[in-house]
Amino acid sequence: MTLVVDERDDLFYTRAALHAHRPQEGRITVQPTPANSSPAALAHDVLYALGKRFAPGPNNPDVWLDSADLAWRAAGAWSKATGVRHVVVTRAHLLTDRRVNQLLAWRRLTGVKLTLLWHKAPHRLPASLTQVRCVSDPGQFAAVLAEPGPTPARPCFPSTPTDVTRPATAIPGPSPVQPGYAQSVSRVPQPGHACAGAAATAQLASATPANAVAPEVTAALAVLAHPLIAGALSVAAFTGGSLGSLRWTRDLDITGDISAVKTHESGHRRCRLSAVPAWARSLLAGARAFHRLTLQAPEDVFGPLLLAEARYLRAHAERLPQDAMPSPGNFLAP
Structure with a gap:
């Protein structure tokens, strides 16, 4: 985890962070929505950076996202599924202590590398950030963006199934299996369930x-x-x-x-x-x-x-x- 200190609010840092948003390479940039009091607001911002969009209007089918727990869990699931390994957050100095703690809990859940842009002097950092590595010049920030993340950029999803579309291999059994359908009896019995995986x-x-x-x-x-x-x-x-x-x-x-x-x-x-x-x-x-x-x-x-x-x-x-x-x-x- 890295804290990038930008005391003068130099436009260079914000531009570099936005340019670093490359989900296909496993890196996203999150821009927190200002003055949003919703408990799940920052999780919504993460989901938006992950390419997710919410249904508009009152009583919409995404009202479940008002729950901070469910919204952060969804953000964690999508980050794992899409291979995100580095998350850059701009305007982090405007986040409340509660928001910072939510973000750190999400980092522990997902294992992502986290970089926070702090656009002011770090005089009163939240207690949770006092021991974080700090950098404060453009060269160091560029090096942070170039560092590899802790996990592969993308999970392994072959473009075509490798072991399930071939014709079934004949094995001893009472009757042949129709293509696409499974027998009800597992070769290895599963507790509480009749079907094999x-x-x-x-x-x-x-x-x-x-x-x-x-x-x-x-x-x-x-x-x-x-x-x-x-x-x-x-x-x-x-x-x-x-x-x-x-x-x-x-x-x-x-x-x-x-x-x-x-x-x-x-x-x-x-x-x-x-x-x-x-x-x-x-x-x-x-x-x-x-x-x-x-x-x-x-x-x-x-x-x-x-x-x-x-x-x-x-x-x-x-x-x-x-x-x-x-x-x-x-x-x-x-």
């Missing part, structure tokens, strides 16, 4: 190819702020299934490289393994990261969304370009 299923059956999804729909999904909503709607879009089919999807129903996802039906008689298209991998990775960051999370990734926040999910689904969605009626089915 996606990786184990991929050894038995090839994944069903993803449906084509219109570019305007993928663009709309990419900017959704709630990781579970973005993940759920993306799966429903490229599988053509209903939102209800995600009710029993677990963490282990998403392969490690996000190349395939498994959805379940009641009774687990025709549970389905589907290939994940490249555009949806970061969205599904965000959903899984959000689930993993949730304390005492249930086994099902989308379960809390389909129960407590179903109205927000459905509201966002209805905002999508419906004429470009596969089977809209089925897509919105409960």
